[in-house]
Amino acid sequence: MSAAQRLGAEVQVVIASEQPNTLQKRRPDNLLTLDFLHPEEAARAAREFARTRPISAVVGVDDDTAVVAAYIAEALSLPHNSVASALAARNKYLMRQMLHGGGVQIPSFALFPVDGDLKAIARQVSYPCVVKPLFLSASRGVIRANDESEFIGAARRLGAILGQPEIAARGGELAKQFLVESFIPGQEVALEGLLIKGELHVLALFDKPDRMDGPFFEETIYITPSRLPTEIQAQIAQCADQSAAALGLREGPIHAELRINDQGPWMIEIAARSIGGLCSRALRFGTGARLEEIILRHALGMKIESLDRERQPAGVMMIPIPGAGVLREIRGLDEARSVPGIEDVTITAHVTQKLVPLPEGASYLGFIFARGADTETVEASLRLAAQRLQFVLEA
Numbered sequence: 001m002s003a004a005q006r007l008g009a010e011v012q013v014v015i016a017s018e019q020p021n022t023l024q025k026r027r028p029d030n031l032l033t034l035d036f037l038h039p040e041e042a043a044r045a046a047r048e049f050a051r052t053r054p055i056s057a058v059v060g061v062d063d064d065t066a067v068v069a070a071y072i073a074e075a076l077s078l079p080h081n082s083v084a085s086a087l088a089a090r091n092k093y094l095m096r097q098m099l100h101g102g103g104v105q106i107p108s109f110a111l112f113p114v115d116g117d118l119k120a121i122a123r124q125v126s127y128p129c130v131v132k133p134l135f136l137s138a139s140r141g142v143i144r145a146n147d148e149s150e151f152i153g154a155a156r157r158l159g160a161i162l163g164q165p166e167i168a169a170r171g172g173e174l175a176k177q178f179l180v181e182s183f184i185p186g187q188e189v190a191l192e193g194l195l196i197k198g199e200l201h202v203l204a205l206f207d208k209p210d211r212m213d214g215p216f217f218e219e220t221i222y223i224t225p226s227r228l229p230t231e232i233q234a235q236i237a238q239c240a241d242q243s244a245a246a247l248g249l250r251e252g253p254i255h256a257e258l259r260i261n262d263q264g265p266w267m268i269e270i271a272a273r274s275i276g277g278l279c280s281r282a283l284r285f286g287t288g289a290r291l292e293e294i295i296l297r298h299a300l301g302m303k304i305e306s307l308d309r310e311r312q313p314a315g316v317m318m319i320p321i322p323g324a325g326v327l328r329e330i331r332g333l334d335e336a337r338s339v340p341g342i343e344d345v346t347i348t349a350h351v352t353q354k355l356v357p358l359p360e361g362a363s364y365l366g367f368i369f370a371r372g373a374d375t376e377t378v379e380a381s382l383r384l385a386a387q388r389l390q391f392v393l394e395a
Contacts, residue, residue, distance in 0.1 A: 003292035007302070014055065016046070016068075029053055036064055037170065039071040039083075046072040057299035059252070063090045063137055064170070066272045079301075081272055085248035089272040092134045092179050095247065102246025104239065104267050107181040114159045114176055121155070121180075122148040128183040130214070131158050134174040136167070138276060140362045144183055144214025154215075161360055184268070186261030188212050190222060191240050191254075192275055192283070192291070194298060194307065198250040200241040201307050203291070204283055205233055209379055216358040221382055222279060223315040223375050232260060239265040247272075253295050278346060278367045282316040285309055312371050315378040317386055319347075319365040321357040325393030327365075328352075335388040341372040341381035345389070355393065365391060 004013045015021070016032045024031040032049055034042035046055070055076055060069035066086050073080030088094045096109045107130075112121050125145075131154045133141040141161045145151035155178065161167060162175045190206040206222040226233055240256045253274040259266045274280060280291040286306030297304045327349055336345045347366035349355065355365070370381040 003290055003296050006293055007296060011300070014053070034068065036068050039068045042068050043071040043075040047075045050076055059295060059299050060273060062273055062276070063135065063271055066090065079251050081249050081251055086272050088247045089249065089270060090135055091174060092132065092269065095269070098246050099243055099267055102242060104243050104246055105264060106267050107184050109179060109181040111177055111179060114162055114178055118152045118155050122151045125151055125180055126182060130181050130183050131155055132179050132181070133158060133162060134177060134179055135171050138362050139217040139219060139358055141359050142217050143359050157359065184259045184261070184266045186259040188257065188259050189226060189236060190275070191236060191256040191258065193240060193254045193256070194294065195244060195249055195251055195254060196298060200237070200244055202237050203307060204309050205236060218320050218358050219318050220320060221315060221317045221379060222282065223313065223379055224282070224309065225313060225375070227375055228260070236260070236265045239267055240270065243267045243270045252299065277318065277364065279316045279318070281369055282314045283309060313375045313378045314371045315382055317368040317382040319368060319386065319389065321355045321361055321365055322391060323393055324356055325395045326352060326354050327391060328394045329392035331390040331392065332388040336368065336385040339381050339385040339388065341370045341377060342385050343369040343371055345385060
């Protein structure tokens, strides 16, 4: 919404949500309720809305709404990713199949029912492996297993997550199955890109300096520009481009997670959306444009001054949840914000909120943003600021 306002008065924003807004009757031109669980119905409702209030572009903001946006854009004959490609980017098993068919280097994988014989399945699996849901994000439900006993425990834990009523309703058939894939060792990176008529433009490549070897895969620090050699970065971009083409993605943002080892880049996941949470605040382009502004300009067919990220290194830390409990107090905010290089510390959790860590949880305590003369300085600033924060929990 802020990015749309920066584009000027000629852009009118319509916010579509799955729950009715209390102000919808007062602002029917700007607020719309859609059924995200049934994209075809959402597309029909949006098409009816557009009869009197023409729509120029549709932009999804997460995995689920990327699918809804594809249905709506198709119904309105707007430039968009195909429904099939958006569905493939949301369904991790279907994604794996299409990436494999497109010749992309990916982990070996298999699909199993949540209510299957876990002991029998455990004997079929090669170790170490990773169990993961087909549709959740932010590493929720993703667990490494090193042997049969750990696999059974991980699968049961994931099954309990998928059995929660809200998640089961949201996932439908996807919540009745889970993916098992081989664990790929190596450094993990994240690529932020924009597809324009099928051509991938790399907007940023983030290093993840913390090792992500399990048993859970909590995101922490993202640093850009990447410190990897230029030729490796080129291979990563090629892998992302090949992956987008394999899924049939052609327009809009992508966010990809890859692992790098002696065998080159491995595509772990690619999503038809931009980076999640508040992480995009670490990115600025050209003369100061934010990522969301770039995305909206592309969707609306407006001129984009530059897709080049600013030269100054930048980073963001997703503040991990230290344990389960009710958040009672946050200490050290001023001290964290005073660390040289820190631009902001934003706490998104609130006092009295019940905190749930991974793999059951799906959120962070907040975000720390930093800029500096080099990537090492940025990383050091983020770590020092995090050390100065203290979160008091009550069991």
